[in-house]
Amino acid sequence: MNLDKKITDDLVANDVSFVTTVPCKQLAGVIEEIDQREEIFHIPSNKEDEGMGLCAGAFMGGKRSAIIMQNTAIGVTINTLATLTQFYRMPLPMIISYRGELREPVACQVEMAVHTKALLAQMHIPTYHFHWQKDVEEFDNILKYTFMSNKPVAILTDANFWGGYGDQ
Amino acid sequence: MIRSEILKDIAPILKDQLIVCNIGIPSQELHAIMDQPSNFYMLGTMGLASSIGLGVALAQDKTVISIDGDGSVLTNLGTLPTIGNNCPDNFILMIIDNGSYGSTGDQPTYTGRKTDLAGMARAAGCDNVVEVQDVDTGKALQAAIDSGKGTVMIVKCDSGNAKMPVITMDPVIIKDRFMKAIAS
Numbered sequence: 001m002n003l004d005k006k007i008t009d010d011l012v013a014n015d016v017s018f019v020t021t022v023p024c025k026q027l028a029g030v031i032e033e034i035d036q037r038e039e040i041f042h043i044p045s046n047k048e049d050e051g052m053g054l055c056a057g058a059f060m061g062g063k064r065s066a067i068i069m070q071n072t073a074i075g076v077t078i079n080t081l082a083t084l085t086q087f088y089r090m091p092l093p094m095i096i097s098y099r100g101e102l103r104e105p106v107a108c109q110v111e112m113a114v115h116t117k118a119l120l121a122q123m124h125i126p127t128y129h130f131h132w133q134k135d136v137e138e139f140d141n142i143l144k145y146t147f148m149s150n151k152p153v154a155i156l157t158d159a160n161f162w163g164g165y166g167d168q
Numbered sequence: 169m170i171r172s173e174i175l176k177d178i179a180p181i182l183k184d185q186l187i188v189c190n191i192g193i194p195s196q197e198l199h200a201i202m203d204q205p206s207n208f209y210m211l212g213t214m215g216l217a218s219s220i221g222l223g224v225a226l227a228q229d230k231t232v233i234s235i236d237g238d239g240s241v242l243t244n245l246g247t248l249p250t251i252g253n254n255c256p257d258n259f260i261l262m263i264i265d266n267g268s269y270g271s272t273g274d275q276p277t278y279t280g281r282k283t284d285l286a287g288m289a290r291a292a293g294c295d296n297v298v299e300v301q302d303v304d305t306g307k308a309l310q311a312a313i314d315s316g317k318g319t320v321m322i323v324k325c326d327s328g329n330a331k332m333p334v335i336t337m338d339p340v341i342i343k344d345r346f347m348k349a350i351a352s
Contacts, residue, residue: 018223018226018227041226043226043250043254044250045246045250046246046247046249046250047244047246049213049215049216049244050215050216050219050244050246050247050250051219052216052219053213053215053216053218053219053220053223053244054219054220054222054223054226054250055223056216056219056220056223057188057219057220057221057222057223057224057225057226057227058223058224058226058227059223059227060208060220060223060224060227060343060346060347060350061223061224061225061226061227061228061350062227062228062347062350062351063227063228065223079212079213080213080216082212083211083212083213084210084212084213084216084220087211087212087339088339088340088342088343089339089340089343090343
C-alpha cells in the first residue's frame with residue numbers, strides 16, 4: 001500500500017484543502033505528495049505553534065486545515081492547543097510522526113516519546129496510534145470524527161508503520 | 169501617541185474590516201473602542217495574531233488586518249519568513265511597535281534598543297514594508313488597503329496602556345460571529 005497516497009487521498013476526500021507541515025524524515029513522502037496535489041494548499045511552518053495559528057485562521061476563513069509534525073512538537077504546542085484550538089473549539093487533525101518508538105535509531109527521540117501519550121491524554125486530545133500499515137484504514141474515519149467533534153485529534157504514526165529506517 | 173490613541177484614530181478605517189487582534193490589552197482596547205463581529209480577539213496564545221491573520225487571508229479573498237505588537241512578533245519570529253514567502257495581496261500585518269511588553273507592565277523589548285523589525289521583515293522576504301509614526305497610521309493603513317498588496321506596517325509609538333475591561337465574551341461566540349462576518 002502507498003501510505004503517502006492513501007493519507008493524501010483521505011485528506012482530499014474529507015475536503016481538507018489547507019495543510020501546514022514541519023518536516024520529519026518519516027513524513028517526507030506524505031509531505032511531497034501533499035505538495036504535489038492541486039486540491040491542497042501546502043504552507044510550510046517554521047514552528048508548530050505558528051502552524052496551528054495558520055490552521056486556525058484558515059479554518060475560520062472557510063477551509064478545513066490539518067498539520068503534519070513530529071511528536072516533539074507536542075512539547076512546544078501545549079499552550080496553543082489549550083488556548084487557541086481547544087478554547088475556541090476548532091477541529092485540527094494532527095498527523096504526527098511518532099519518533100522514539102519501536103525501531104527508532106536515535107536515543108534522544110525516546111525522551112519525548114515516553115511523554116507523548118501522557119501529554120495528549122492530559123490534554124484530553126483523542127489519540128490514535130498507527131503501528132501496522134493496515135491501521136491507515138482508520139484514517140478516513142478519524143478525519144470525519146475530528147470535523148464532527150470540533151477538536152484537535154492526534155494520529156501518531158510510528159517507525160514500524162512507515163516501514164522502519166532501513167540500514168540505520 | 170500610545171496604542172489606544174492610535175486605535176481610536178483609525179477606528180473609522182477598521183470599521184467592517186476583518187481584524188485579528190493581539191492578545192491582552194490591545195484586544196481589550198479594540199473591544200472597548202469599537203467592538204464588531206469582524207473583530208477576532210485573541211484571549212490567549214501570545215504571538216500568533218500574524219499567523220492566524222495570514223491563515224484567514226490565504227483561505228478567502230477579503231482583506232485581513234492583523235493588529236500585532238513588537239513583543240508578540242518577537243516571540244513568533246518564524247512568522248516573518250512565512251509571510252514573506254506566502255503573503256497574499258489581501259493581508260496587512262500592522263505591528264504597533266511601542267518598544268515594550270504592554271500587557272505585562274511595559275517591560276522593554278529589544279525593538280526599543282538595537283532590533284529593527286522593519287529590517288527583519290524585509291530580510292525575511294516581505295516585499296512591502298512601511299514604517300510610520302503613530303500620527304500617520306491612518307493614512308498608511310488606508311494606503312495599504314487601497315494598494316491591494318500584502319503589506320507589513322511598523323507603527324512606532326509611545327509605550328503605555330489605556331485602562332479597559334477584560335473581555336468576557338465567550339471564545340466560541342467570538343469565533344462564530346467572526347466566521348459569519350467572513351462568510352457574509
